Amino acid sequence: MATLHPKLSDEHSQTVVSSTKSVKIKIKRSNPNVNSEERFDDFVVPIEKWTTVLDVLLDVKSHLDHSVGVRYSCRQASCGSCGMKINGKPALACFTKISELNSDTVTVEPMDNFPVVRDLAVSFERMINNHKKVMPYVIRDDSEIDPESGMREFLQSPENVDKYIQFSSCIKCGLCNSACPTMAMDKTFVGPQALAQAYRYIADERDKGKNKRLKVIDESHGIWRCHFAGSCSQVCPKGVDPAMGIQLLRGYLLGIRD
Amino acid sequence: MERETGAREGLKGWINPGKIGKFGIERLAWLLMRLTGLGLLAYFIGHIYETSHILDGKAVWDKSLEMTQTTEGHLFLALVIGMCVFHTGNGIRLMIAQMGYGIGKAERPDYPYKPQSINMKGKACIYATLGMAALAMWYGMAVMFA
């Protein structure tokens, strides 16, 4: 068996691992498949400086109540699964530390403007459908697979990449759609998530699908429903700034940009 | 299949003042734009009705003018002035922003991601518009109550 270097094993961690602090977490519970009842369940969980809201929820699930419904996967703000309302504002549970909330009580609810599946998990079906509607891929008649020479690349300049790279960071977490006041009134609105993606592909020099996409968003529940309240951009955890994408996108339809 | 619970937040999604604290002055501007737009529309319809009294002769016309010659009437008109100024000023800001000007330039985002479209230029415009609306209301009242 390998033994630790004596010097190293003498060392002690400076970090206090045993918690002295705790947080009260209020979790909104509901199961629309069974009945329309909604309630808050409270749990008290020990926390450290680095504990995230997702850590707390998983602690509750492991030790206090296994039945809490929460969706997550990557735990590092990459998969977009764990969006929820934390103290009233949409945020990623894995990307929000309890310590930054400056509150002894943390309330978590499912995101607004999405149908609830159970507890904190919401259905993304409509958002993903809208995302698909804007054709989130490079549209071209030719292909990167060339029958004569084999493979080739559709080249683009670094300057062109800068134009859309910000929008390609979208992780489809839906926080923007849940913050949007238009979405709150109009569930058929295409939404900031999909509109930002429409811009992402239109701004890509390799793409030839501009007119097709503009046709999709230039309809009564499309881009014109955006009133630039900017709330989508306030909550986006990846710096996508959907509100900017939407206003730039309008430029194509208004004939300012081509 | 899940039911439609929470599929849209409804009216409380925009009237709820808690949202403004969470989503910033831009959200307040959005709400005021809507309220002043609807307020002006209501005023516009009322105004057509009021001025149509001119067809009923001088006596009726004079009487209808008296409606706003009261303290409440003056305060109401001051509110209309405020709504006009805010709606126009903010409308101009929105038209410029919605054409893609003053909302920053797309670039590689860096942590901590700050949305460029929500910037000091826009905020300054909103505060200036609110200030101008207040000033116009104050001036209007100074004239009406003189």
Ligand code: HEM
């Ligand atoms: C110079 C004067 C005006 C300007 C520059 C202006 C500008 C605008 C703009 C740009 C919008 C769209 C805002 C957005 O995208 O959310 C808007 C909305 C609106 N305006 Fe005006 N407007 C003016 C006068 C009026 C008047 C006189 C009325 C009423 C008779 C009015 C009623 C409305 C209404 C009801 C809305 C819809 C509000 C909403 O959907 O949130 N506007 N205005």
Ligand code: SF4
């Ligand atoms: S634009 Fe931002 S907030 Fe909206 S889905 Fe993409 S990553 Fe989430």
Ligand code: FES
């Ligand atoms: S768990 Fe993947 S984004 Fe939070």
